[in-house]
Amino acid sequence: MQEAIAILQGNQRGDYRDGVKVGRDLFASLPENNRLVKREKERWSWENQRDECFADMYVHPQEIDYNTKTLFELIDASGLEFVGFSNSRYWDIERLVGKNSELMERAKGLSQRRLYRLIEVLDPEITHYEFFLTRPPLAKVDWSDDNTLLAAIPELSPCMNGWPSKSIFDYDYQVVQLSEIEFAFLQACDGNETATIGEILQRVELGIEELRSLIKRQLILLTTG
Structure with missing residues (x-):
C-alpha cells in the first residue's frame, strides 16, 4: 500500500495530508475481498x-x-x-508443519536464517519484528550439558504475570498451568541468589526434562554458578 500511495502522489510525495487522503480513498475504493483491505480491517483499522x-x-x-x-x-x-x-512462538516451525515428520526433518537441515524465512513465507501474517541485539562477542552457555545445567543458579523470569499461582501468564501472555512439582520448584527459585539447580533439586524432586521444560518456556532464567 505504501508504494501504491507514493505512485499515485507523484510529485506530491511527502505531503502527508495528501498521502492520507489518497490512502483512505484507495481503501474505500478497493473491493471488500482485496487482501490489503482485509488486512487493514483485521489488524490496523482501530x-x-x-x-x-x-x-x-x-x-x-x-x-x-x-x-x-x-x-x-x-x-x-x-x-x-x-x-x-x-516472540519465539511465532518462529517455531513445529507449529506450522509439526504434524509431518519428513518436513520437520528437512527443516532441521536449514540454517537458522533460512528457517526464519521459511516460517515467514508459510505464515505471512507478521506485521513487525521484535528482536534483541548485542555487541559481539556474546558469551553463550550450552545448557544441554547436564553438569553445566545443575551448576547454574536459577531465578524467576520477571516477565511472568500472576505469580505466585499455579495459573500464570508467561512472557507472551499465554496461560500456563503449573503442576504441583513445577510450582514448588519455582517457589524455591523465587528470590534465589546463590542456590544452584542441583542444590534445589535435592529439596524438590523435579525431573530433568521437567526442568528443561521450564527453561524452554522461559519461566526461569539461568546464571552460571
Whole structure:
C-alpha cells in the first residue's frame, strides 16, 4: 500500500495530508475481498482511525517493508549480533508443519536464517519484528550439558504475570498451568541468589526434562554458578 500511495502522489510525495487522503480513498475504493483491505480491517483499522497513525504506517517516506532477509542484512551492516526474536512462538516451525515428520526433518537441515524465512513465507501474517541485539562477542552457555545445567543458579523470569499461582501468564501472555512439582520448584527459585539447580533439586524432586521444560518456556532464567 505504501508504494501504491507514493505512485499515485507523484510529485506530491511527502505531503502527508495528501498521502492520507489518497490512502483512505484507495481503501474505500478497493473491493471488500482485496487482501490489503482485509488486512487493514483485521489488524490496523482501530489504530489507523487517527490520521497521524495512518500517515506513520502508509505515508512515511522512510517506511520500508522488510523481510527476514533484508532485516538480517541491516543487522549485519550494523556490526551488532542478533540474539533472538522476542516472540519465539511465532518462529517455531513445529507449529506450522509439526504434524509431518519428513518436513520437520528437512527443516532441521536449514540454517537458522533460512528457517526464519521459511516460517515467514508459510505464515505471512507478521506485521513487525521484535528482536534483541548485542555487541559481539556474546558469551553463550550450552545448557544441554547436564553438569553445566545443575551448576547454574536459577531465578524467576520477571516477565511472568500472576505469580505466585499455579495459573500464570508467561512472557507472551499465554496461560500456563503449573503442576504441583513445577510450582514448588519455582517457589524455591523465587528470590534465589546463590542456590544452584542441583542444590534445589535435592529439596524438590523435579525431573530433568521437567526442568528443561521450564527453561524452554522461559519461566526461569539461568546464571552460571
